Amino acid sequence: MTDTIHLKAQLQACRSKEDTFKTLVTLSKTLPRLSAEEKIEDNKVKGCESAVWLIIEENHGLHHFKADSDAKLMRGVLVAILSLVEGKTLADIQQMDLKAELAELNLSSYLTSSRTNGVLAILEKIQVPKQ
Structure with a gap:
């Protein structure tokens, strides 16, 4: 997982929309793909323009995440x-x-109105997980 400080520096260094796009595509390659078994309806984030799956696991009180799109x-x-x-x-x-x-x-x-809705749905799922 990319650390926040390094990632923030990478994205803030982008001087154009094209730079940001290239950086996001490069970052996308660092996200491990989910298996077909993990890409189930229960893990799908509702409200996203593209298909997004999010898995939240808790271990000793700490939350760990797997995601794919x-x-x-x-x-x-x-x-x-x-x-x-x-x-x-x-x-x-x-x-x-x-x-x-x-x-x-x-x-x-990059956060068009429909993409922003998807991002907000992801943030909500992260901050208010199902019991």
């Missing part, structure tokens, strides 16, 4: 999101302003 750009966005929350407690994750954290990563030009 059929869209390269969204996979890059998932790397950015997961770098913010990986290995944290639910209480820590719920106290974070994830929207503000993502805004600092220079992604606004």
